Amino acid sequence: MLALLLVVVLAAIGCVLWFMREAVANERLAVRQRLSDAYQGQLAFVQRRVEEQWQHQLARFGAELPAPELFARAVEEGWADSVVCLDENGQVVYPRTPRPSVGESGEGETEQRELRTLVQAGRTDDAVRWVLERFATEGTAPLTDAQGRLVAPSAELLALQILGNSADERFRPIAQRLERRLNDYSSSAMSSSQRLFLMRELQRLAGDVQFSTMGAEELAIRFAEAHPQPILVNGLRPSELPGIWQAAAPGRRGIALFQLATVRAALNGAAQDPSLPPGVRITAIPPGEDALTGATLVTAPLGASLPGWRLSLALNDRAIFDTTADRKVVTYLWIASGVIGLMTVLAVFVAGGFRRQMQLARLKNDLVATVSHELKTPLTAMRALVDTLVDAEKFDEANVREYLGLLARENARLSRLIDNFLTFSRLERNKFTFTFTRLLPRNVAENAVAALGERANAPDCQLEVQAPAGLPEIVGDADALVTALLNLLDNACKYSPNEKRIALRVAAQNGSVEFAVEDHGIGLSPAERQRIFQRFYQVDQRLARTAGGCGLGLSIVQSIAVAHGGTIRVESEPGRGSTFTLGIPIAGEVTA
Ligand code: ADP
Numbered sequence: 001m002l003a004l005l006l007v008v009v010l011a012a013i014g015c016v017l018w019f020m021r022e023a024v025a026n027e028r029l030a031v032r033q034r035l036s037d038a039y040q041g042q043l044a045f046v047q048r049r050v051e052e053q054w055q056h057q058l059a060r061f062g063a064e065l066p067a068p069e070l071f072a073r074a075v076e077e078g079w080a081d082s083v084v085c086l087d088e089n090g091q092v093v094y095p096r097t098p099r100p101s102v103g104e105s106g107e108g109e110t111e112q113r114e115l116r117t118l119v120q121a122g123r124t125d126d127a128v129r130w131v132l133e134r135f136a137t138e139g140t141a142p143l144t145d146a147q148g149r150l151v152a153p154s155a156e157l158l159a160l161q162i163l164g165n166s167a168d169e170r171f172r173p174i175a176q177r178l179e180r181r182l183n184d185y186s187s188s189a190m191s192s193s194q195r196l197f198l199m200r201e202l203q204r205l206a207g208d209v210q211f212s213t214m215g216a217e218e219l220a221i222r223f224a225e226a227h228p229q230p231i232l233v234n235g236l237r238p239s240e241l242p243g244i245w246q247a248a249a250p251g252r253r254g255i256a257l258f259q260l261a262t263v264r265a266a267l268n269g270a271a272q273d274p275s276l277p278p279g280v281r282i283t284a285i286p287p288g289e290d291a292l293t294g295a296t297l298v299t300a301p302l303g304a305s306l307p308g309w310r311l312s313l314a315l316n317d318r319a320i321f322d323t324t325a326d327r328k329v330v331t332y333l334w335i336a337s338g339v340i341g342l343m344t345v346l347a348v349f350v351a352g353g354f355r356r357q358m359q360l361a362r363l364k365n366d367l368v369a370t371v372s373h374e375l376k377t378p379l380t381a382m383r384a385l386v387d388t389l390v391d392a393e394k395f396d397e398a399n400v401r402e403y404l405g406l407l408a409r410e411n412a413r414l415s416r417l418i419d420n421f422l423t424f425s426r427l428e429r430n431k432f433t434f435t436f437t438r439l440l441p442r443n444v445a446e447n448a449v450a451a452l453g454e455r456a457n458a459p460d461c462q463l464e465v466q467a468p469a470g471l472p473e474i475v476g477d478a479d480a481l482v483t484a485l486l487n488l489l490d491n492a493c494k495y496s497p498n499e500k501r502i503a504l505r506v507a508a509q510n511g512s513v514e515f516a517v518e519d520h521g522i523g524l525s526p527a528e529r530q531r532i533f534q535r536f537y538q539v540d541q542r543l544a545r546t547a548g549g550c551g552l553g554l555s556i557v558q559s560i561a562v563a564h565g566g567t568i569r570v571e572s573e574p575g576r577g578s579t580f581t582l583g584i585p586i587a588g589e590v591t592a
Contacts, residue, residue, distance in 0.1 A: 001354055009347040013340050020336040024329050031325040035315075036298045039280070043300050043313050046273050046282050050311065051303045053270040054236075058305070061249030061256060067094035070254065072185035075216040080256035082216035083249070084223055084230060090252070092230065095192030095220040098148035108143030108151030115155055124162045128170055131159040135177075142189055149194050153181050157198055160205050175206045182211060192217055219244065219257055230255055235307040236263065247305075260286060267302075271311060285310045366536040370550040374417055378410040385410075412453065416490070417550065423483060424535075424552045427559045434477040434563055438587050441474055441506045441513045442467040448485035449504065455493055460500055463489075467506040472586045474513050476564050481584065484560040487553040488517040488580045494549065496521030496577070512566065512583040520577035529570055533558045557582065 060079045063070060067085035071094050074083045085094035111134065118127040135152040143151040156178040163171045181188060182199055190198075196217045203209050219241075223230075226240045232248040232255065239246040245258045258266075267284035276282070285299070287308025295314040302309040385403050389395075426432035445467040449456055456463045485504070492502045496519045503518040524532065524539065531537050536551040554568075557580075561568040564584050572578035 002351055005347060005351055005354070009343055012343055016336050016339050016343075020332055023332050027328045027332065028325045031328070032297065039298055039313050040300075042273070042276065043282065043298055043311060046271050047300050047302060047311050050267055050270040050284070051305060054267065054302075054305055057266065058247060058256060059250055061254055062251050066186075067254075068096065068185040068188070070094075071216070071220070072213055074256070075213045080247075081244075081259050081262050082219035082223070082257040083254050084220050084227075084257065085254040086230070086232075086252065090230070090232065092224050092228075094254075095217065095224050096190070098191035098194065099144075100146060100148045108145050111143060111151050111155070112145055115158065119158070119162070128159045128162055128174075131155045132170065132174065144189075148191060150188070150190050153178055153190065153194070153198055156181075157201055157205075160202070164205075171206075175202065175209070178202055179206075179209055183213075185213075192221055196221065223255070223257055235305050236309070237307070267306070267309070279315050280313065282311055282313050285312050363535070366551075370536060370552075371421065374550045375414070378414040378417075382407055382410045382414075409454075416486075419483070420487070420550070420552050420556060423556050427556065432480075432563075434480055436475050436477055438473045439476055439478055439481070441471045441515070441584075442469055444474075444476075444478065444481045444485065445504055445506050445515065447478070447482045448489060451482055451486050452489050452493075456489075458500075461493065462499075462501050464501075464503040465505075466503065471506060471508055471513055474564075474584045475587045476584055477560075480560045480563070484557045484582055485515055485517070487557050488515075488582065491549075491553060491580070492517050492519035492521065492578075495519065508586065509583070512585050514581050514583045516579055516581040518577065518579040523574040523576050523578050524570070524572040525574050529572055532570070533568070 057079060060077075061070070061074065061083070063073070065073065070085055071083050074080050083094070084092055087093050115127055115130060118124075118130060135155060145151055145154070156174050159174050160171060160178070163174070178198065179202060181190070182195055182202065196214065199211045199214050199217070203211075222241060223239065223244070223246075232252050233246075234248060236245050236247040236258070238244070239257070243260055245260060245263055247256045247258070248254075249256050264284055264286070268282075271282040271284060273282060284302070296312050297315055299310050299312045302311060385407050389400065389403055392399075423432065445465060449463065449465055452463075455461060489502065489504065493500055496502065499520065501520045503516075505514075505516045505518070507514055507516075528539050532539070533554050534551075535555045538549065538551040558568050561582055561584075566582065566584040568580065568582050570578060570580050
């Protein structure tokens with residue numbers, strides 16, 4: 001039954017733990033869902049703002065400016081990484097391609113020839129001076145060569161190459177003049193390829209010159225080469241160039257070009273929301289990139305101007321999510337622990353109840369078995385004696401006396417047995433009412449010896465009583481104490497098979513009066529000594545045992561000792577005899 005109970009309790013605990021695990025998992029999902037719902041609105045708001053800002057960024061390209069200026073401004077103000085400007089027919093007007101002169105040679109051919117002659121004649125100083133003076137001011141119509149390249153900046157580059165040494169005092173003014181020309185997008189008709197070439201050369205020669213549009217020029221040229229007839233598409237799309245994205249500017253005046261990092265930075269910047277808690281972050285995710293990481297709570301697609309792009313709201317500090325979920329989880333844990341604790345306590349109670357029921361059932365069985373056996377023995381003996389007397393033809397007085405004596409002994413044995421049963425039963429049911437009075441130990445000892453009756457005077461029995469008169473009084477129930485001592489004396493007789501040398505010594509010891517019953521009988525082993533005070537325990541378990549009794553005597557003695565606040569102990573050795581000592585506390589002054 002106990003094993004069954006254990007299985008049931010363990011199964012129940014297993015169920016509780018399983019339920020709890022499910023509840024915890026559900027709670028985490030629920031918290032995630034709640035947080036998603038809470039942030040959905042915020043994400044939609046940020047999404048609108050990101051789209052607006054993106055449109056706004058592209059709308060700048062609507063500025064009414066000539067193509068080179070639009071290009072320069074867009075790059076300098078960071079509208080895009082580069083721009084390809086188109087005319088109304090969709091033809092590329094910037095990056096500008098060189099326009100070779102048609103028919104006759106370019107107007108700048110004469111100048112170029114003049115300069116070349118000076119250089120070839122080795123008159124380099126004259127050549128440099130010529131460049132300084134001739135191109136100090138630029139006319140309204142800049143001179144170009146046959147390939148459509150501007151003559152002045154080319155001549156200046158040649159002068160710088162001649163000087164070669166930037167320490168020459170003429171180097172710096174020419175370099176600065178060329179730098180100004182290269183940064184001038186308003187009036188210059190320089191082609192993009194010439195500008196890029198000159199930028200690179202000037203950087204190489206002068207070293208410390210930086211051009212903010214150089215990278216953009218390069219990119220625009222690459223794009224124009226890859227898309228000679230660019231197709232305008234709506235929304236931000238990847239271009240043919242790896243890592244470069246393109247978007248048609250409003251009014252179809254150009255194509256804005258972006259590096260992926262630039263778009264990310266622009267969108268992430270627009271997605272910054274100061275109202276979000278510190279752990280929450282919104283980022284833009286390009287098409288093809290996985291938006292769902294472990295920390296992602298909710299995603300939303302960006303509109304038609306950014307096709308395929310998504311905004312992802314992530315809790316990069318999972319503590320927010322975890323603390324919300326953990327608070328609930330802790331509550332569940334408490335409830336589960338409470339339920340398991342309650343079940344365990346209940347199981348312990350039920351097990352205790354079971355145990356008591358089992359003990360009671362065993363007690364009943366023991367009682368029935370012992371009582372029937374022990375009653376049967378004296379009754380059988382008495383019936384045999386009575387039958388013999390009844391069947392006798394004539395009574396012989398000596399025989400009759402002897403038979404009556406035996407009958408009286410069996411009767412006394414029966415009475416003692418029944419007395420013990422009754423005492424035990426009352427003690428068990430807590431119905432035994434003790435009447436405490438002040439008693440003289442000597443009287444108790446004498447009454448017990450008297451109750452032992454004729455057995456004390458039997459020829460094979462030597463009973464020695466030492467009970468001095470001056471012993472201190474004790475408080476106790478006279479009848480109960482006599483019953484206890486009688487049981488000890490009775491046992492001393494029963495378990496001394498041959499020579500019954502018994503002593504009852506009464507002495508005051510350590511605040512108690514001790515009644516010691518000593519015999520020289522069969523004695524007890526240490527293991528037996530442990531168990532003899534248990535109810536129904538008998539060392540000799542055989543039904544055919546010679547000594548009568550039902551294993552209740554010593555348990556009665558112990559109950560009486562406890563009721564008096566006293567003690568019972570045994571010293572014994574197998575084959576040498578035993579001494580049982582009942583200690584009863586000396587009566588105090590207050591109780592007198
Ligand atoms: P019982 O009616 O069998 O005597 P008790 O409770 O009085 O029951 O004693 C329990 C058991 O303790 C006895 O069966 C006996 O084996 C052992 N016992 C009791 N007193 C003595 C003794 N003086 N010497 C040896 N064994 C004893």
